[in-house]
Amino acid sequence: MTAEADSSEFVLLEEAGHVARLTLNKPASRNALSIAMLQALSERLDALEKRGDIRVVVLQAEGPAFCAGHDLKELTAHRNDPDGGREFFDETMRACSALMQKVVALPKPVIAAVDEMATAAGCQLVASCDLAVAGPNARFCTPGVDIGLFCSTPAVALSRNLAPKHALEMLLTGFPIGAEAALRIGLVNRVSQDGARTGARALAELVAAKSPEAIRFGKKAFYAQREKPLAEAYDLASAVMVENMLAADAKEGIAAFLEKRAAEWR
Secondary structure, rough: OOOOOOOOOOEEEEEOOEEEEEOOOOOOHHOEOHHHHHHHHHHHHHHOOOOOOEEEEEEEOOOOOOEEOOOOHHHHHHHHHOOOHHHHHHHHHHHHHHHHHHHHHOOOEEEEEEOEEEHHHHHHHHOOOOOEEEOOEEEEOOOOHHOOOOOHHHHHHHHHOOOOHHHHHHHHHHHOOEEEHHHHHOOEEEEEOOOOHHHHHHHHHHHOOOOHHHHHHHHHHHHHHHOOOOOHHHHHHHHHHHHHHHHHHHHHHHHHHHHHOOOOOO
């Protein structure tokens, strides 16, 4: 295992084989998504996107919380701006929305490893990841309604992962749910009794062993087809399958299957 020289004190990077682990590292602020944190995480994802040797990204956190959502102290400080904070609030929401979309658009699977609390935009971040593993003590909530601020942007990610009534219950009550409830409603894929990091590492290694080229095709197509009508979704998916069939990994993988040998991914 190697550790990259830290380009941001807020988000640390470690590598193990084809898996990169990004660690939110501002425990004093409960890893709140300040402008600096949003920028640091975005820059890390940009760098990893260009890395051909990295096939899977695990997102984890240090401290008593996975992520406490937006930095309310930072936001409140800008209420004294001449515009009452409107420009800064807009900048923050745009940066956060861009980050969530970057996670979805990254051509490598992103797995959230959550051992503690993920709140508001922190819960949004978990829902935006492709997969999620919870430790037994993990908790999730969108408590904006408790402070007069409905979690409208977290609702975008939640509504695309959960059944509407489950998403709305979280959004309307703000009540925290535990790991097993998150598993039941589909917010996480599995609960690891050995801790989220251990479970996420095992899941990441499983995914990293697959064809990275096929996964790039598949992840992009999965999100693109999901919002389309059925016929358009099949048209898109069929076109992607054709391009995938013509790609090197499919040629190698099918040949390896027919020849009863292990595939050697490009």
